[in-house]
Amino acid sequence: MRRENVEDGQASIYQSVITNTSKEMSCFSDFPMPEHFPNFLHNSKLLEYFRIFAKKFDLLKYIQFQTTVLSVKKHPDFSSSGQWEVVTESNGKEQRAVFDAIMVCSGHHILPHIPLESFPGIERFKGQYFHSRQYKHPEGFEGKHILVIGIGNSASDIAVELSKKAAQVFISTRHGSWVMGRISEDGYPWDVIFHTRFSSMFRNVLPRTIVKQMMDQQMNRWFSHENYGLEPQNKYLMKEPVVNDDLPSRILYGAIKVKSRVKELTETSAIFEDGTVEENIDIIVFATGYTFSFPFLEESFVKVEENMVSLYKCVFPPHLEKSTFACIGLIQPLGSIFPTVELQARWVTRVFKGEFGKSQSQILQTNYIDYLDELASEIGVKPHFLSFLLKDPKLAMKLYFGPCNSYQYRLVGPGQWEGARHAILTQKQRILKPLKTRALQESANFPVSFLLKILGLLAVVVAIFSRLQWF
Incomplete structure (x- = not known):
């Protein structure tokens, strides 16, 4: 739960945090979020979903709250057993278990990562500075001149919120970033439109130059990033974009000003790389990210070098004799983290049970759907489009042209859920439910999008049969 005080060793969020991924793309694969929940959730609403989920599956009895893991070490006979010794602390008492x-x-x-060595003069700065992890709410920042360093999601959220109270907010960015809103075509959540197998297929098969041009046009459809000083230095690098509905408008009327990299700090001012100076800076917020840290592990287990972790398929340390240790969630997908970590966990538990070993399949793809499919293939839960096209065309259409969410990985194989098909076919209803607060007379417009899907489906079938002729 969100706490007012920042605690060492604990993650921390600010009061206004809202999810960047929608409910239909973020729920667990066998438990859709309640229909009346909004499409993007305030952090308290997401916590409510977790509590409902835990109660539904009676999970609380397996969780030890207020317990700190002090150390995780190999058992003396690890080479044969693969077991681990774990030392925990709760209420001042240590416990050991295998x-x-x-x-x-x-x-x-x-x-938190604060590279103070990259900011000459920080020792002379007389104002206040802190990491974004310390930020909770905008109270107390009224009338201040604030410099936010960074251009990630936290930096943008905090800058927008502070700009409603402060005299002036500046955002300093070295490389810039794409900025997109939560609302996409026809008002649907962005990830419902972006993460489909159909669009992913095009991004994978089209020449890279064309994909770059399409991405440039798509990202600049809302506003020109160049005009707003936000265009990424390497604009074709598939770095996670910022999801923020308010940042462009706050820049548009001057509440936020975008600046280049900070070159030097004085007692009260910031000197930027382009030679400009901003005086009377009261507060600096370092939204400069985080450092990987595993204080309870021996350094050799999970090696962190230059803030990078070497893990097989982003999960298993490759050098261990036994595959009985896994890291979950050490990945930054261009999509919701929840379906990603769920599939990681489903795969890992089967490896732990010895039902199969780690395969040496293709190198990990960076594409969100590719990674989910790769993990799903390891488990045997990846849906086969052609199979469904023959026996259930309606579902096949949803699988290929609809959002690739977690339900798709409960249709077949281990952990199959009988409600998966219904969840897929009714996802539009759950998206629109919280929006339909005013009754309107339904129009009878011809669904052009449906015709386009039919044409796209025919194109896919033709492509498949053309390839089969080569064998």
């Missing part, structure tokens, strides 16, 4: 396998799910938003 486990057959370990999953580290602590995430990577705990240890």
Whole structure:
């Protein structure tokens, strides 16, 4: 739960945090979020979903709250047993236990990264400075001149919120970033439109130059990033974009000003790389990310070099003799983290049970759907489009042209859920339910989008049969 005080060793969020991914793309694969929930959730609403989920599956009895893991070490006979010794502390008392396998799910938003050495003069600065992890709410920042360093989601959220109270907010960015809103075509959530197998297929098969041009046009459809000083230095690098509905408008009327990299700080001012100076800076917020940290592990287990972790398929340390240790969630997908970590966990538990070993399949793809499909293939839960096209065409259309959400990975194989098909076919209803607060007379417009899907489906079938002729 969100706390007012920032605690060491714990993740921290500010009061106004809202999810960047929609409810239909973020729920667990066998438990859709309640129909009346809004499409993007305030953090308190997401917590409510977790509590409903835990109650539904009676999970609380398996969770030890207020317990700190002090150390995780190999058992003396690890080479044969693969077991681990774990030392925990609760209410001042230490306990030791032996486990057959370990999953580290602590995430990577705990240890703040503030590269003070990159900001000459910070020791002379007389104002206040802190990491974005310390930020909770805008009260107390009234009338201040505030410099936010960074251009990620936290930096943008905090800058927008502070700009409603402060005299002036500046955002300093070295490389810029794409900025997109939560609302996409026809008012649907962005990820419902973006993450479809159909669009993913096009991004994978089209020449890279064309994909770059399409991405440039798509990202600049809302506003020109160049005009707003936000265009990424390497605009074709598939870096996670910022999702913020208000940042462009706050820039448009001057509440936020975008600046280049900070070159130097004085007692009261910031000197930027382009030679400009902003005087009377009261507060600096370092939204400069986090450092990977596993204080309970021996350094050799999970090696962190230059803030990078070497893991097989972003999960298993490759050098361990036994595959009984896994890291969950050490990945930054261009999409919701929840379906990603769920599939990671489903795969890992089957490896732990010895039902199959780690395959040496293709190199990990960076595409969100490719990664989900790769994990799903390892488990045997990836849906086969052609199979469904023959026996259930209606569902096949939803699988290929609709959002690729977690329900798709409950249709077949281990952990199959009988409600998966219904959840897929009714996802539009759950998206629109919280929006339909005013009754309107239904129009009888011809569904052009349906015709386009039919044409797209025919194109896919033709392509498949053309390829089969070569065999």
